[in-house]
Amino acid sequence: MSRLVLPGASGGLESYRMVGQPLKLGTGARPARSRVAYAAAHVVADPLADNTPGRPAVLDWDATLAFRHHLWRNGLGVADAMDTAQRGMGLDWPATAELIRRSAAEARAVDGRLVCGAGTDTGTGTLEPGAPGVAAVLRAYTEQLAVIEDAGATAVLMASRQLAASASGPEDYAEVYGTLLRQVSRPVILHWLGPMFDPALAGYWGSADLDAATQVFLEIIAAHPGAVDGVKVSLLDADREVALRRRLPAGVRCYTGDDFHYPELIEGDPPGSSDPGGYSDALLGVFDPLAPIAAAALAALDTDDLPGYRKLFEPTVPLARQLFGAPTYYYKTGIVFLAWLAGYQSHFVLVNGLQSARSLPHLARLFVLADEVGLFPDPELAAARMRGLLEIAGVSG
Numbered sequence: 165m166s167r168l169v170l171p172g173a174s175g176g177l178e179s180y181r182m183v184g185q186p187l188k189l190g191t192g193a194r195p196a197r198s199r200v201a202y203a204a205a206h207v208v209a210d211p212l213a214d215n216t217p218g219r220p221a222v223l224d225w226d227a228t229l230a231f232r233h234h235l236w237r238n239g240l241g242v243a244d245a246m247d248t249a250q251r252g253m254g255l256d257w258p259a260t261a262e263l264i265r266r267s268a269a270e271a272r273a274v275d276g277r278l279v280c281g282a283g284t285d286t287g288t289g290t291l292e293p294g295a296p297g298v299a300a301v302l303r304a305y306t307e308q309l310a311v312i313e314d315a316g317a318t319a320v321l322m323a324s325r326q327l328a329a330s331a332s333g334p335e336d337y338a339e340v341y342g343t344l345l346r347q348v349s350r351p352v353i354l355h356w357l358g359p360m361f362d363p364a365l366a367g368y369w370g371s372a373d374l375d376a377a378t379q380v381f382l383e384i385i386a387a388h389p390g391a392v393d394g395v396k397v398s399l400l401d402a403d404r405e406v407a408l409r410r411r412l413p414a415g416v417r418c419y420t421g422d423d424f425h426y427p428e429l430i431e432g433d434p435p436g437s438s439d440p441g442g443y444s445d446a447l448l449g450v451f452d453p454l455a456p457i458a459a460a461a462l463a464a465l466d467t468d469d470l471p472g473y474r475k476l477f478e479p480t481v482p483l484a485r486q487l488f489g490a491p492t493y494y495y496k497t498g499i500v501f502l503a504w505l506a507g508y509q510s511h512f513v514l515v516n517g518l519q520s521a522r523s524l525p526h527l528a529r530l531f532v533l534a535d536e537v538g539l540f541p542d543p544e545l546a547a548a549r550m551r552g553l554l555e556i557a558g559v560s561g
Contacts, residue, residue: 166547170528171559180532182547187456187538193239195277196462199430199443200394200417202241202279203451203458204248205232206499207255207263211511221250221259221515228263229270231508238459240451241277242267243320247361248449249281250496252325254516257286261311268315279353279447280317282308284324298336301327305344313349320353320396320447325364334370334380341384351393353419353447356381358399360492374404382411389413396421396447400492402429409444420444423488423495427477431465449495450484453502453539483533486526494521498530505531505546506539512553524557 165182172178195201208231209215213222232242244267245251245260255263264280271278284304301324312319321344331337345352359366369377385392394417397405402425409418420429432443451458457476464472487498497518504512512519531550540546554560 166544168547168550168554169559170532170550170554171525171557173525173529175525177559182535182543184535184538184540184543186541186543187460193237193459193463195239195241196459197466199462199465200241200419200445201239201430201451201458201462202243202277202419202447203235203455204243204246204447204449205235206452206496206503207249207259207515208500208503208509209513209515211513215254215513215515216517217254218516221255223259223263223515224509225266227509229266231503232267232270232276233274234508235452235455236271236274236276238455239462240455240459241279242271243279243281243447244317245281246320246322246449247281247357247493248452248496248499250515250518251281251283251322252285252362253493253496254514254518257308260285261308264312264317265315268317272316278317279320280312280315281322281355282312282319282352283322284308284326296326296330298327298330298340301330302340302343305340306347309344309348318350318352318393319348320355322355323357323362323365323368325362328365328368331370334376337368337370337380338384338387342387345384345388345391348391351391353393354381354385354395356395356397356399357421358401360400360490361398362493374399378404378408378411382408385416386413392416394419394445398422400424400488405429405444406433406442410442418444419447421447421449423448423450423484424481426450426484427461427474427481430462430477431470431473449499450480450487452499453487453506453534454480454484457537457539479537483530483537483539486529486533489526494518497522498527501527501530502534502539505534505549507542507545512549524554524559527553 167181208224208227210222369380396419398421429444461476
């Protein structure tokens with residue numbers, strides 16, 4: 165196995181011999197029967213374009229769509245145009261709208277499941293972070309929702325920075341979401357993203373008190389029966405997610421967005437608990453790099469093979485915690501880094517220049533943890549690419 169010299173967390177260099185064997189998980193999988201699972205997919209930047217900070221996003225469409233087919237082949241649904249795709253961090257609305265249309269066409273061709281994020285980073289004129297007013301926020305949501313529904317996809321109503329800045333209290337959230345839920349043509353997913361993923365979303369639903377915010381959230385859902393397929397919760401608080409899912413109306417799914425506690429949340433409550441049989445479905449950024457492992461783990465869950473499920477998923481948690489470590493909103497850098505090492509794209513370049521958003525020691529640790537769980541289909545390719553990155557940084561050996 166390959167040996168590399170890697171930068172450590174303390175600032176020194178450490179010798180590392182790769183230990184992982186590629187997991188033999190097959191070349192495809194059917195969608196899980198016992199859970200609904202979506203991977204929030206990243207986009208592949210065009211490395212020859214001017215994808216520097218502040219410039220319009222330019223994507224490599226062939227590679228971006230090929231990665232979505234990789235997720236579908238592994239039996240996962242695709243959650244597109246979400247924060248994993250750099251919404252609010254470089255992916256502008258024109259590129260997002262094109263992404264939605266192209267992904268929807270590809271999904272139809274293979275009967276793949278697809279949901280797409282509707283946000284407020286556009287409208288009658290572009291809504292930049294600030295306080296544009298609740299009416300302008302509603303117009304922006306409506307415009308994006310129309311693009312998604314016209315493409316034939318299911319919408320995820322994403323948490324809005326602009327609404328957080330404009331709303332004066334819970335009543336404004338009730339007005340905006342109520343108006344949208346009355347006009348949708350099919351049930352949507354509501355999206356609650358915590359401030360660890362985006363600090364501009366602090367106080368969402370009209371309160372910094374999470375208990376009060378949860379109550380507003382639940383009241384909005386209850387007021388619009390049949391319009392909500394489920395809720396995506398990304399608060400990185402497993403106990404709070406379990407408490408919320410127990411209060412959801414019948415038929416409304418809880419899609420975990422908790423990239424720290426996903427194995428136990430998806431597995432669900434054991435017999436004898438206060439809510440036996442309760443579980444979370446999944447809409448996770450961490451499923452982007454973990455797609456083959458996630459597919460195999462969910463297949464084990466379908467056959468009630470809990471030891472097999474845990475054996476596959478539990479070793480991935482240290483990798484997920486490193487990937488989504490603070491500042492959490494830069495996790496996209498690690499997602500693309502792992503896709504490059506694994507051979508799903510030819511370069512390590514992100515929209516908005518975000519390949520520079522994580523340190524070399526952080527990336528080196530991701531390399532080690534991914535190797536340990538057998539995530540690289542071709543370990544020698546991963547090693548060669550890691551060496552190339554190290555050489556650019558002046559590390560050799």
